[in-house]
Amino acid sequence: MKKLMNAIVKPTAGPGLELRQVPVPVPGPGEVLIKVHKTAICGTDVHIYNWDPWAVQHIKPPMTIGHEYVGEIAQLGPGVKDFTVGQLVSGEGHLTCGHCRNCLNGDIQWCKDTVSVGVDRDGAFAEYVCIPATNLVAVDESLPEDVVAFFDAFGNAAHTALMWNLVGEDVLITGAGPIGMIAAGICRHAGARRVVITDTNDYRLDLARKMGADRAVNITRDDLRQVMKELHIMEGFDVGLEMSGNGAALKQMFTVMRNGGCISLLGISNVPVDIDMNEIIGRGLRLQGIYGRKMDNWHQMSYMVQGGLDLTPIITHRFHYTDFEKGFAAMNSGMSGKVVLDWTQE
Numbered sequence: 001m002k003k004l005m006n007a008i009v010k011p012t013a014g015p016g017l018e019l020r021q022v023p024v025p026v027p028g029p030g031e032v033l034i035k036v037h038k039t040a041i042c043g044t045d046v047h048i049y050n051w052d053p054w055a056v057q058h059i060k061p062p063m064t065i066g067h068e069y070v071g072e073i074a075q076l077g078p079g080v081k082d083f084t085v086g087q088l089v090s091g092e093g094h095l096t097c098g099h100c101r102n103c104l105n106g107d108i109q110w111c112k113d114t115v116s117v118g119v120d121r122d123g124a125f126a127e128y129v130c131i132p133a134t135n136l137v138a139v140d141e142s143l144p145e146d147v148v149a150f151f152d153a154f155g156n157a158a159h160t161a162l163m164w165n166l167v168g169e170d171v172l173i174t175g176a177g178p179i180g181m182i183a184a185g186i187c188r189h190a191g192a193r194r195v196v197i198t199d200t201n202d203y204r205l206d207l208a209r210k211m212g213a214d215r216a217v218n219i220t221r222d223d224l225r226q227v228m229k230e231l232h233i234m235e236g237f238d239v240g241l242e243m244s245g246n247g248a249a250l251k252q253m254f255t256v257m258r259n260g261g262c263i264s265l266l267g268i269s270n271v272p273v274d275i276d277m278n279e280i281i282g283r284g285l286r287l288q289g290i291y292g293r294k295m296d297n298w299h300q301m302s303y304m305v306q307g308g309l310d311l312t313p314i315i316t317h318r319f320h321y322t323d324f325e326k327g328f329a330a331m332n333s334g335m336s337g338k339v340v341l342d343w344t345q346e
């Protein structure tokens with residue numbers, strides 16, 4: 001008889017999620033079974049919960065969702081070496097082909113055949129999750145598990161922010177969601193001169209301020225150019241991190257960058273955005289699209305936390321996994337940072 005476990009499942013095509021009993025996965029050759037300790041809710045999970053057009057296109061129910069987690073190795077599949085049962089781990093959520101041009105070059109974030117945990121295959125909002133050993137990330141026991149639970153999102157922020165030199169630079173972040181808040185902390189930690197973040201949500205701007213943003217600007221009220229003047233940002237921002245997926249925010253960013261400024265784009269837009277090509281060309285702006293994380297970002301994240309980067313201010317809610325509905329309600333309210341679910345207690 002198959003062993004059963006609790007899992008948060010998208011049962012059918014439509015809004016909502018359900019706590020269900022599903023079989024504990026059995027690790028095949030090269031795979032590892034992880035006993036989940038903590039998980040965090042990502043914006044992607046909220047899309048899936050709400051069953052928006054993105055979810056309709058990408059999710060095939062029934063399936064277990066979730067991709068931000070920390071846990072311990074419960075079982076090694078045949079042939080897995082270099083890891084031990086009981087070891088603390090997280091996992092890179094993008095399973096890559098390993099043999100396309102980008103994979104061979106170490107740029108796994110650009111693999112041509114990516115499969116995502118909790119989107120394309122069963123995820124981590126369960127008592128156990130199974131992934132290939134190649135995607136395992138060993139976690140130092142000194143790191144707080146509540147924070148490691150959202151290293152996946154931290155990795156998006158690190159990938160976006162660390163694309164450019166930040167030391168002594170003035171940085172504009174558009175979008176104060178959890179990834180924007182984390183990016184503010186990274187830029188501060190990495191030695192930026194000024195960190196300015198924009199959004200329309202005062203609750204989230206306040207959390208970004210706690211993470212080290214010099215100014216958290218509500219663009220419905222405040223004048224960004226006036227803020228720049230007050231901060232002595234004379235020729236424009238050196239680095240721009242677009243994390244809102246909002247076309248108007250991106251267009252505003254173009255106008256306040258210095259000539260030759262560097263922009264990374266993480267926020268995904270639901271609608272086409274028309275941009276002024278001539279502004280990018282004439283002002284020599286450098287643009288970089290960001291997807292996922294580099295494996296090296298995992299190391300940088302651990303070391304930044306050990307070096308003093310404190311991400312605990314953005315954890316606003318903690319629930320037992322059976323209270324997942326409360327977690328999704330908090331995320332949908334907009335009045336939240338990261339929501340962490342505990343899977344360690346019965």
Ligand SMILES: [Zn+2]
Nearest residue numbers: 042044152153
């Ligand atoms: Zn995520």
Ligand SMILES: [Zn+2]
Nearest residue numbers: 097100103111
């Ligand atoms: Zn590949």
